[in-house]
Amino acid sequence: xxxxxxxxxxxxxxxSTTTPLRTRFDRRTLLRASAAxxxxxxxxxxxxxxxxxxxxxxxxxxxxxxxxxWEAPLQAxxxxxxxxxxxxxxxxxxxxxxxxxQIVKSSLRTNKTPDLLKYWSGYRLRDLARTGGIExxxxxxxxxxxxxxxxxxxxxxxxxxxxVYGLPMNLxxxxxxxxxxxxxxxRLKKPETWDDFLTACTRLKDNGITPLHGTTAGRWPAxxxxxxxxxxxDPQFYDDLMxxxxxxxxxxxxxxxxxxxxxxxxxxxxSMDVDHNAAAAAVVHGDIxxxxxxxxxxGVFAGAGAKPGKTVDAFVLPMADPAxxxxxxxxxxxxxxxxxxxxKEEALKAAGGWLHPEVATAFAHGLSDGSPNPKVTPAxxxxxxxxxxxxxxxxxxxxxxQGPPELVESTVDDLAGMLIEPHSYRGGLxxxxxxxxxxxxxxxxAEKS
Amino acid sequence: xxxxxxxxxxxxxxxxxxxxxxxxPHQAAKTTSTSRxxxxxxxxxxxxxxxxxxxxxxxxxxLRSIYGxxxxxxxxxxxxxxIDNYTRLAEDPIFGRSLLNTFMWVAGTLLLxxxxxxxxxxxxxxxxxxxxxxxxxxxLPFAISGAATASLWRFMLTTDGAVNQVLRGVGLDSWAQGxxxxxxxxxxxxxxxxxxxxxxxxxxxxxxxxRAIPRETIEAAELDGATGWRMFRHxxxxxxxxxxxxxxxxxxxxxxxxxxMIWVLTQGGPSRSSETLALTMYREAFRLxxxxxxxxxxxxxxxxxxxxxxxYLRRQMPGAKD
Numbered sequence: 001x002x003x004x005x006x007x008x009x010x011x012x013x014x015x016s017t018t019t020p021l022r023t024r025f026d027r028r029t030l031l032r033a034s035a036a037x038x039x040x041x042x043x044x045x046x047x048x049x050x051x052x053x054x055x056x057x058x059x060x061x062x063x064x065x066x067x068x069x070w071e072a073p074l075q076a077x078x079x080x081x082x083x084x085x086x087x088x089x090x091x092x093x094x095x096x097x098x099x100x101x102q103i104v105k106s107s108l109r110t111n112k113t114p115d116l117l118k119y120w121s122g123y124r125l126r127d128l129a130r131t132g133g134i135e136x137x138x139x140x141x142x143x144x145x146x147x148x149x150x151x152x153x154x155x156x157x158x159x160x161x162x163x164v165y166g167l168p169m170n171l172x173x174x175x176x177x178x179x180x181x182x183x184x185x186x187r188l189k190k191p192e193t194w195d196d197f198l199t200a201c202t203r204l205k206d207n208g209i210t211p212l213h214g215t216t217a218g219r220w221p222a223x224x225x226x227x228x229x230x231x232x233x234d235p236q237f238y239d240d241l242m243x244x245x246x247x248x249x250x251x252x253x254x255x256x257x258x259x260x261x262x263x264x265x266x267x268x269x270x271s272m273d274v275d276h277n278a279a280a281a282a283v284v285h286g287d288i289x290x291x292x293x294x295x296x297x298x299g300v301f302a303g304a305g306a307k308p309g310k311t312v313d314a315f316v317l318p319m320a321d322p323a324x325x326x327x328x329x330x331x332x333x334x335x336x337x338x339x340x341x342x343x344k345e346e347a348l349k350a351a352g353g354w355l356h357p358e359v360a361t362a363f364a365h366g367l368s369d370g371s372p373n374p375k376v377t378p379a380x381x382x383x384x385x386x387x388x389x390x391x392x393x394x395x396x397x398x399x400x401x402q403g404p405p406e407l408v409e410s411t412v413d414d415l416a417g418m419l420i421e422p423h424s425y426r427g428g429l430x431x432x433x434x435x436x437x438x439x440x441x442x443x444x445x446a447e448k449s
Numbered sequence: 450x451x452x453x454x455x456x457x458x459x460x461x462x463x464x465x466x467x468x469x470x471x472x473x474p475h476q477a478a479k480t481t482s483t484s485r486x487x488x489x490x491x492x493x494x495x496x497x498x499x500x501x502x503x504x505x506x507x508x509x510x511x512l513r514s515i516y517g518x519x520x521x522x523x524x525x526x527x528x529x530x531x532i533d534n535y536t537r538l539a540e541d542p543i544f545g546r547s548l549l550n551t552f553m554w555v556a557g558t559l560l561l562x563x564x565x566x567x568x569x570x571x572x573x574x575x576x577x578x579x580x581x582x583x584x585x586x587x588x589l590p591f592a593i594s595g596a597a598t599a600s601l602w603r604f605m606l607t608t609d610g611a612v613n614q615v616l617r618g619v620g621l622d623s624w625a626q627g628x629x630x631x632x633x634x635x636x637x638x639x640x641x642x643x644x645x646x647x648x649x650x651x652x653x654x655x656x657x658x659x660r661a662i663p664r665e666t667i668e669a670a671e672l673d674g675a676t677g678w679r680m681f682r683h684x685x686x687x688x689x690x691x692x693x694x695x696x697x698x699x700x701x702x703x704x705x706x707x708x709x710m711i712w713v714l715t716q717g718g719p720s721r722s723s724e725t726l727a728l729t730m731y732r733e734a735f736r737l738x739x740x741x742x743x744x745x746x747x748x749x750x751x752x753x754x755x756x757x758x759x760x761y762l763r764r765q766m767p768g769a770k771d
Contacts, residue, residue, distance in 0.1 A: 102735055216630070216719040271608030271627055272719065278609075406737045417720030420630055 061346045062090040063335075065118030066100035069299065073366030074118075077354075080362040085353035087346055089116075108133030108338060115341035116350060118169060119334045121157040122401030123408075123443075128336070129160040130446065135337040135344070138164040140351045149355040149373050157397050158334055166334025167354050168372035170364065172294035173386050174228065174329035174398065175314040177301065182209065182286045190313065194232070194320045201268050204289035211289040213279040214269040214419060221276070222416035223399040223408075224292050225263075227329060230256040231396055232320040235327040242402035244440040248433040257418060257425035259320075264422040272419050280304045284311055292317070294331045294398075296369050298382055309381040316389050327394035331401070332372060407439035511751070518744035527741065534745035543721050544746065547729040550636050551705065551753075554725055557640035558647065558704035563696055565644065566651025567689075571681065573652075574659045584652055591649030599713030602642040603629075606714070629715050632722040639723065643710050647703065651696050658692030659685070694765045701761060705754045726750040 063074060071091045078089030092114070094100040107113040108131060117134070119125055128134055141164040144150045150168065158166040176191075183189065183200070186207055191197040201211035216222045231238040233256055240246040241253065263269060270279065270288060276297060281304040282288040291297070295314065306312035316328045335354050337347045353359060357375045364371035368379045370387055378384035400408055411432050418428040518534050520527040538544050569587055573580040590598065605611045606628040613625035628638040662685065670684045686693075708727045711717060717724035717732060724732065726746060734743025 098735060105738070219716050219718050222719070272630055273607045273627060274609065406739070409737050413718060413720045416718055417722075420719050 059086065059346075060088045060090050061115050061343050061350050062092050063116035063118060063350075064092045064094060064100070064104070064114035065333075066094055066097050067118070068093050068095045070118065070367065073363050076366040077359050077363035080356070080359040081350060081353050084356045084358055085349060087350050087353070089350065104128070105131075108340070111340045111342065113338045113340050115338060115343045115347040117334075117336045117338065119166060119336050120401050121166065121168070121332050121334050122397045123403055124401055124405050125158060125166050125334045125336065126160040127405055129163075129165040133339055134165050135339055135348065135351075136163045136165060137167055137337065137351055140164075140167060140348075140354075143352065144355040148375060149357065149360070151372055151374055151395075153395050154330075154332060154372055157332060157401070166336040167351055168332040169335050169354075170296070170331075170333055170367055171370040171372045172296045172331040173316065173370060173390050174224075174292065174294050174331065175386050176317050177280070177283060177291045177293060177297060177312060177314045178289060179283050179286060179306075179311050180309070180313045181311055182283075182289070185286075190315050191318055192315075193318050193322070197318055200289065201263070201266075205266065205268060209286065209289050210270050211268045212263065212270070213274060213276075213282075213288050213291040214272060215274055215276070215279070216272045216416040216419055217275040219416065220400060220412055222412045222419055225260050225419075226256060226415050227399040228292055228317050229259050229320070231327055231329060232317055233259070233324075234321065235319075235324055235394060235396060238327075239396055242397070242399065244403065244436065244443075248429045248436060253429055254425065257422075257429065260418075261422035261425060272416075276300060277304075280306070294369075295383060295386055296331075296367070298368050298380065302368065309385075312382065314382050314386050316386065316393065325394050326392070327396050328390045329398055330390075330395045331398045403436070404439045404443040407435055410435050410439075514744040514747050514751075517741055518748050520741040522740035522744075523738045530741070534742045537742065538745055538749065543724065544729060546632070546722065547724045547726050547746075550723060551725045551727075551750075553633065553636050554640060554643075554704040554707050555701060555757075557637070558643065558700045558707075559697065561640065561644040562647040562651050563693075563700050565648045566696065567655050567693075569648065570652045570655030570659055571685065574656065584656060587652050588649035590646045591653075593646065595646070595709035596713050598642065598646045599710045602639075602645075602710075603714055606638050606642070629723075630719060635715055635723040639707075639710055639714055642714070643707065646710075647700075651700075654692050654696050655689065658689045662688040694762075698758065698761060698765075701757055702754060705750065705757070726753070 065074070071093050074089055074091035078091070082088050094103060104114070104117060104119070105128075108128070113133070119128060125134075137158075141150065141155065141158070144167070145152055145155075151171070154168050154171070155164065158164050158168065176197075178190075178200075180190070182204075186203050186209075188200045188203060189196070191200055204211040212225075214225055227238070230241075230253065234252050237246055237250070237252045241248065241250070247253075270282075274282070274288075276291065276293055277300055279288055279291045280297060280300045283291055284301065284304045284306045298308070298312075298314075301312045302308075319326050335351060337344065337351050341347055355373050357373055360371050360373035361376045364373075364376050365379045368383070370378070370383055378387050400412075402408070403411075414428050414432045414435070418425050517527075519529060519531060521530045521533070569584070573583045576583065593601075603610070607613075608625075608627045608630070610628075612628065616622070616625045626634065629635045666684060666688065667680075670680055675684060706727055707725055708731070711723060711725060711728055715723045717728040721729075721732075727750060730743050730746040730750060732743075733739045733746055737743075
């Protein structure tokens, strides 16, 4: 807030004024002053509310995100951007997914919107792009691609109507974390086939270790095992289902949930309220065998005292159907530029330099995660191994970014219900399909208009 | 200059009638209100800031929500759909569960913190040495924020949490369960957690009420032979009526707006099984961007809050029956 107030007119001190008159005058003055003060306060409040979206001054551009752990990596990338493009990135974190999304969606049509956004890819980015609130970055993408600074297979996840609306920030692969020391103790090796994976689960269970972590804590993780099992049983069906070309009531979706229910029957899962932080620590301590998550969980493992390659490693879940095209699920956030941001020119310039190898390296190493720029050296041994393993795999976007956002928001709750009552999957899939019918209808109608 | 008072002439001294200004209190009040403070509407400017604040922050949003509930609105575009959002409410199983959970919260909050608060206040009232200390210990959780309380209870209620560990420790393995995972125990568990926090304030209010009971009344009842339950039932409880009205009224409103505890512990899940109307409204309006539908839920919640408070207070407050 600026601290400025409208001037309050001084009372005219006329010695001849009688007492009642002076009283009335003072009251008026006071009222006027109160009104002025109220206006100033309201204006100040608005200024404060919009302050975060104000311009950053020459040479600086703000990027807004929802993840506090990204602040330091963004600062590191900002330093690199300063030397390569002469621009400084100023990270601004709104550490609540709900608040962040609300602020972005409500401010996008105003000139108080942030300049740069860290957003989701896939349909969530498309949802934003079709509001007309974010810039077309096709030129920046093509420039980066021509220099070999970005994996071309990621383009689809950032495209709407043939145009690119975001640049990939990170590249996390969805993998299974495990503790190599615990595996070695039980004569298990890193699973390379589906049978290896099942053998590992069986043996860990026989030795008193809960083989798999599953959870509904925080809502969104409810999709993880459905995504992993379905994509390994039939990646083409996963891709079609996520894009509204197949139905949840299909026997292939039912088979995936039946497989998960089978895992429950064998008591392979943890209770569904163990969050990822607790699960990571439990893997390090040998209480839980495997945790399915994006490679970004590596930071949590490091925090739990794990040593990459020694007490924590990761593998891409092998294909359940060896004849299917091998795949891996990826997750990549979008670097988007708003149309009405106060420093748009500088924001576009920052987008042009975002995938520069120096910037991408600073960011990926700060984050200890994978990079969309193939020229970046992996941040650690775990990332290196997973990147090598994923090199020739079909990259499929994560469940969370697939399909109309309101459908995903609802279906994660349905999947949570099926994790709590694993054998209720038929009813659950029917509900999901009803939601999908409605959501896809709305989505397609909106695309036409 | 003519001296009007002391002047004498041939006709003799002029008698000047001395006028002593005399006003009745009624006249004084009337004069003051009309001429000094500017008429019957003089108070209006002073009330304006408060009226403006309530108007801008409460009345306008409320009316805007009612208007918005007749639209299909995703935050970017909206179309008029009449009462469609309300008919959808009637068919929505999530809304039905949410309504049921809300009534469970009301019933639970009336039953547990109010009864426990009264029992603890009565039990500690006459304790000479540790009564105050006991009340202090019970009141302390009230000083903790709802979100912090919820975080604390999460350590207790998760499957590997303290409650199940204690149960397993004493050999009651079969009682150990996922307290927050399945309905209805997730809602009941959260009501219990909320009781832990809310009881303290009720203890304070009842303790104040108990101290206000005239000593003579108690002594007279004792002389008549009233002790124990009879004393409580026929003397103490009727004397606590005014405090009870406040405590129960607050309990109803607080239970209807329960949010923070549920949001931190389960976010309304799993599978939206522990949502109350407040959470359903939030999720629909701000997570799913069904702004119109969320407004309809908000209106239903507002009607329930206002109607239940009004009915209760109309029945309980003396002289407010008409």
